[in-house]
Amino acid sequence: MLCLGSMVIAETPTSLIEREQLMEGLAMLKKIRGTDNVNAEYEEILHACEMARQVKRPFRNLMKRSSRPQLVIAIAMQVFQQFTGINAIMFYAPVLFQTIGFKNDASLLSAVITGIVNVLSTVVSVVLVDKLGRRFLLLEACGQMLITQVVIGGVLLVNLKSTNELEHGVAVWVVVLVCLFVSSFAWSWGPLGWLIPSETFPLATRTAGENKTVIITKIHHHYFVPF
Known part of the structure; x- marks a missing residue:
């Protein structure tokens, strides 16, 4: 069941946005939420991903x-x-x-x-x-x-x-x-x-x-x- 599910599971919006596939991430977020009104959440994910990219040496921190x-x-x-x-x-x-x-x-x-x-x-x-x-x-x-x-x-x-x-x-x-x-x-x-x-x-x-x-x-x- 896990194997079959892994074949059909979709990428998460956060994963797509982290890999700079912004339009795909936005489309997936709309699909998951079932609405086009996801701008606030999309901007929040963008901000979080940008903050994560700025973190250097997380293990040292x-x-x-x-x-x-x-x-x-x-x-x-x-x-x-x-x-x-x-x-x-x-x-x-x-x-x-x-x-x-x-x-x-x-x-x-x-x-x-x-x-x-x-x-x-x-x-x-x-x-x-x-x-x-x-x-x-x-x-x-x-x-x-x-x-x-x-x-x-x-x-x-x-x-x-x-x-x-x-x-x-x-x-x-x-x-x-x-x-x-x-x-x-x-x-x-x-x-x-x-x-x-x-x-x-x-x-x-x-x-x-x-x-x-x-x-x-x-x-x-x-x-x-x-x-």
Whole structure:
């Protein structure tokens, strides 16, 4: 689906204007907005692109004292996004589901259930992020993830028997708690871990800052999270 979509997707107005294809950028902006009244937005994009061209040595600007708070925030968001425990839940979900009694169908069921919850909860974030605010979603999710993780750990500690299986009723509750954990991550730290850094960096260091944040996140994810 991604491959087919990539064949038909159009260039963004900003990308066209940055490459000095001004008329094509204006035409695409009109097509996307569904109206010819886009002059104000077009001028704003032109101004932003011109300001971006004037920025020299963005990585050097990123190291300046004035840019450090934004850089620290961006890196911290990515690091704590991993420390929420989402990778452990998603990676070990098949094992967890098998342990709680789903046997041979554990891998398929865990992928389907957590995947559906993840997608639907991300839609919730899209709808509510501007109404409730970034801070509210992050704080609410922290509480929800903490409670669900503690309860899941407690239930497994108390109820797992020597056969590594749970009673059906208890197993269902564990699945519900896992879904609650995944949903809280998907409407908060998942998408907002990328959204907030993009809103924090000023134009002069935005590209450099986001690139550096992504590199650090990949290093952290691949070499530290499994331990």
